Amino acid sequence: MIQLSICLPTRNRQKYCIETIRALAASDATNFEVLIGDNSDDGSILADFLANEIDDPRFRLIGPEETALAMVDNWERLVGEAKGRWLTVIGDDDHIDPRLVQLLKYYERNYKGVEAVSWARMSFNWPDNRPKPSLSVVPVAHDTYVASKSVVQDRLYRWSEGTKRPRVGFGIYHGAVRKPVMERIKRKYGGRYFEHPVVDYESSCKIIREAKVLVHCQRPFSVLGACNASNSAGTKSRETMTKRVETFKAETKGKVDMDDPVFPFPISDPGASICAAIASTTYWFCRTYDIDLTGFPENFARAAMDELGGTIVEEDYKLKKAFFERGFEAWEGGKWRDLFKPHPYWGDRSHNELCGVLRDYLYIREDVPPSATPAEFYHYGEAMIMPVEHVVSGARVFAR
Template structure:
């Protein structure tokens, strides 16, 4: 049996996807497979690449169907084809190290009941997605932690950290989930692996609820890439955000509605944010499957204020404040509205050009390092972190 299946759902970003496939194929391991689930309008680009320019038995292409799938349905399709004992999903503009299979084996020996593995991620902006000076980041720690389900549930379901995004990283997106756990999720929740349009965070909710043992590696094994065509590009550009949200809402039709009466925050609003999307997914899961959300309302109000603080300009700040204000006014009769008291706009304190170590992460100015893809950046970043072989063997020092 294949140990690890790397799932690569893609839509209309063929050039990035081909670079990611090519980078993954450079690995010499035979214990992983890669499944590319193409949901593009033009099937010929990836089809021709696989037929004429690429031959590797570890890779499989699922061509587009007769009609465009929503993101959640494309994820459903690709995971249903996985044959590995463990499954991971990444974006077509990301990168994951296939040597991850080695650390999975080590964790299976050390923690017999492990069924969910997470890790820290490097972050990288593709060269076409740098409208302002940008920093890539490399986590520097290498310890293994066993987070408690209770603590993670408090952070995710009840947003106890009061930050713009919960720090719960466990899930199939840039994580590895045992196939038996994914099957248990499918059997428990409506006969599907995925239901909600915010598919990554919905899966995080379900993995946390159904997993037996979660193991977290502080050593990164993947890169969260952001190309100009990605949804994450909207973080750097309000104009891109408007386009991405409009497309996402349109292509999510037919699945669970993004707009739910029990969480009345509007997604196609100019001030909509990632913070709001995550909250919508967690609120839907807890409401649908009866998980406690005690203190979620007041905690989310503080998280919304934290989101507003990250605005790059006064116009974006005003749009976020207005969007959140309308949502809080409608939510549970305005019960939590008085807790949303955002500070006036203040220009960002730090300039995104300063490299250095902060909070155990190395931040490097992307314009200076020459990496053209997430895979190239990962290889650059490996010079600053413990080698995979040393981590697998349990060695705690760098080889000289």
């Protein structure tokens, strides 16, 4: 039986996707499958690689269609093809540990009704995405928590923490969801698994509403990779980000419009940020499905100020500040504009030369470990965290 379907959507980033496939193929487990949704202009590259170098029945390729799909549609077709009891989606420049299956089985035995599982993630920049010294991150804790649905929903729907990114974790992207949950979502939400262009956060909105029990593991089981061609890499360059937003909007034409007149913080604005894109997604979801938004405007103002507080380039600060000011001025006739009172620009406060442990996270300079891929970095980081077999047995301590 296939316990886990790992969905791997990709578009024109074959060299990274190939490394991700190689790392997953190295596992000797037979209880998972990998579905590659190739949305590239040239479908022969991955097809030839899988046929000639992998030839592994655990891997299934869903090739390009006649015209390029929007990302949300590529995700949609992958989930529809998945055969596993649990589903997850990762990026083509990421990594995930197939031994996640052991954790899912452990949680099913110990937490009745569990339907969504999240875990901590390592983070890693590929060597081609290091314009300045930066830090990789390894979470070092390993406890398990059953989440309060009301708390998690408050964090995402109403942004209760007021930080630039809502701390949620639960979703199909770098999280695992039972297949029946996704089928319930499809029946309830417009006949689709995914509707919104910001598909990862839209998925979280639906899953934390529909899943019965949510369980989180502090031990990392995946790596968020960022290559030079990734969307996260685009945030490091205003020019690159602008071009990628234009492409994103062109490919999602006819979907939910990210330049939402009801929430006037358009992603096509030069000062737009990931913070605004997340807010636009959650605000659309709550309006569309009649979810209480009490407190959202006040908390989003705090999140916008937190976004500015972490901006280290002065020109970016000015663009973002002007963007938020225009948005709050236009939103509901300026009803919330007095809530947005950001601190002045404080300068570059990054400390990427510092390594060490802070609040259960180990920060490592990326030029220190000789890791060329997220999978290599994951195996490097595993030397410093609880082994998988101890986590899934409930052990509290271990010795090397």
